[in-house]
Amino acid sequence: MENLERILREHPFLHGMNEKHIKLLVGCASNVVFQAGQYIFREGEEANAFYFIRHGKVIVETHVPHKGPIIIRSREEDEIFGWSWLVPPYRWHFDARAVELTRAIALDGKCLREKCEQDHDLGYEIMKRFVLIIAERLEATRLQLMDIYGDSSEK
Amino acid sequence: MVTVQKNRKSYPDFSDTMVTRPYVISRVIRELRDTFSMELEVPSDRGGFQFQPGQFNMLYVYGAGEIPISISGDPAEPGVLVHTTRAVGAVTKAMRRLKAGDSLGIRGPFGVGWPVKEAEGYDVVLVTGGIGLAPLRPVIYHLLANREKYGKIVLLYGARTPEDILYKKSWAKWRSRFDLETHVTVDRATGKWRGNVGVVPGLIKRAPFDPTQCLAMVCGPEVMMRFTIYELQKRGVADDRIYISMERNMKCGLGLCGHCQLGPLFVCKDGPVFCYDRIKDIFYKREM
Numbered sequence: 001m002e003n004l005e006r007i008l009r010e011h012p013f014l015h016g017m018n019e020k021h022i023k024l025l026v027g028c029a030s031n032v033v034f035q036a037g038q039y040i041f042r043e044g045e046e047a048n049a050f051y052f053i054r055h056g057k058v059i060v061e062t063h064v065p066h067k068g069p070i071i072i073r074s075r076e077e078d079e080i081f082g083w084s085w086l087v088p089p090y091r092w093h094f095d096a097r098a099v100e101l102t103r104a105i106a107l108d109g110k111c112l113r114e115k116c117e118q119d120h121d122l123g124y125e126i127m128k129r130f131v132l133i134i135a136e137r138l139e140a141t142r143l144q145l146m147d148i149y150g151d152s153s154e155k
Numbered sequence: 156m157v158t159v160q161k162n163r164k165s166y167p168d169f170s171d172t173m174v175t176r177p178y179v180i181s182r183v184i185r186e187l188r189d190t191f192s193m194e195l196e197v198p199s200d201r202g203g204f205q206f207q208p209g210q211f212n213m214l215y216v217y218g219a220g221e222i223p224i225s226i227s228g229d230p231a232e233p234g235v236l237v238h239t240t241r242a243v244g245a246v247t248k249a250m251r252r253l254k255a256g257d258s259l260g261i262r263g264p265f266g267v268g269w270p271v272k273e274a275e276g277y278d279v280v281l282v283t284g285g286i287g288l289a290p291l292r293p294v295i296y297h298l299l300a301n302r303e304k305y306g307k308i309v310l311l312y313g314a315r316t317p318e319d320i321l322y323k324k325s326w327a328k329w330r331s332r333f334d335l336e337t338h339v340t341v342d343r344a345t346g347k348w349r350g351n352v353g354v355v356p357g358l359i360k361r362a363p364f365d366p367t368q369c370l371a372m373v374c375g376p377e378v379m380m381r382f383t384i385y386e387l388q389k390r391g392v393a394d395d396r397i398y399i400s401m402e403r404n405m406k407c408g409l410g411l412c413g414h415c416q417l418g419p420l421f422v423c424k425d426g427p428v429f430c431y432d433r434i435k436d437i438f439y440k441r442e443m
Contacts, residue, residue: 057349059352061346067345068345068346069345069346070343070344070345071343071344071345071346071348071352072343072352073352073353074340074350074351074352074353076351076361078361079361099349136357139382140353140354140356140357143342143354143356143378143379143382144342144343144353144354146378147315147342148284148285148375148376148378148379149284149285149286149313149314149315149319149342149375149376150315
């Protein structure tokens with residue numbers, strides 16, 4: 001627990017969060033390990049966690065009929081993935097798979113949602129941080145959609 | 156008579172810049188589905204083709220037209236001139252049909268290149284996407300040939316898919332070096348890809364360099380450069396430490412015709428490489 005608390009306190013995502021809230025988060029946290037190739041979650045399953053990657057690599061993908069899996073994003077050490085636990089109806093919209101041995105800290109979404117309901121200051125601190133992540137993902141997705149390396153005409 | 160002679164001498168010598176010289180293609184390398192490199196023999200009477208990383212030549216495909224293309228070869232090997240081109244329009248498609256033994260007209264080199272001298276003593280961050288790697292490859296050659304003069308060297312590259320990664324042989328060499336930090340990302344991939352998926356500006360926040368002691372060189376589509384600049388600024392890189400390569404409709408290469416005018420500047424003569432601090436006020440003007 002002490003180790004988990006230290007890791008969470010030092011993580012840039014939680015920078016500036018007070019001790020009381022860190023301790024509340026630790027109460028919902030656990031160490032998890034995923035083997036290479038192991039699915040962490042699958043589209044449509046109940047979304048009840050988000051993850052701090054400590055080591056390894058995770059890809060977020062979706063399955064396209066007749067094409068197979070298409071990778072949408074990859075996440076690496078020190079990055080966070082998973083925000084469907086925050087948005088009703090709390091279902092994963094994509095698959096996530098470890099592409100190498102991955103160690104992470106999982107934050108139980110159900111536990112955290114309950115704590116956020118009881119302590120709105122904690123809820124606000126969490127929301128502030130997730131809004132940044134969601135905005136960054138939205139911006140990146142828009143750039144990907146622009147297909148900026150696609151064909152351009154010679155003038 | 157003496158006066159006339161004096162006046163004549165006051166005119167610049169345009170013989171290398173206004174008249175194309177024929178260069179023979181020694182090798183054509185198919186890099187990607189629509190992208191190829193050409194190695195050209197430098198005429199022996201020229202004594203090697205000296206250029207600064209980031210400079211460009213005007214390439215004339217006889218019967219098709221003339222276009223500006225950055226030099227993508229090694230500046231330390233002046234005996235071979237290399238250009239990497241993507242076949243997207245009439246001239247470049249005609250160029251793609253050329254083969255070894257055919258010839259091209261060349262004028263140049265033109266423009267202001269990358270600040271490799273100013274970067275000495277600092278970390279160097281190269282951020283590039285798509286065919287934007289071609290104008291930066293001479294910089295990579297130069298930095299690696301003079302490795303002791305620089306701090307950390309970080310190369311961040313984005314491509315559309317894994318199949319669109321340019322210079323695959325060079326990447327194999329660059330990745331094997333311990334003194335060069337490389338990160339590649341693609342916009343989309345299938346399940347076989349084990350590398351990063353995401354946009355290239357997203358690599359900046361985790362890249363290992365000192366934002367207060369670095370110089371960043373950015374080359375790629377303008378949208379990609381804009382978002383890269385945002386991320387560099389977020390890391391704390393000052394505007395006068397960011398250099399970008401601009402692309403406009405260059406024709407004469409000398410700042411005379413005005414086709415590539417960018418506010419008070421001419422991309423062909425004052426650029427194509429600019430310090431961001433110098434052009435940031437006009438960089439976001441859509442009319443330009």
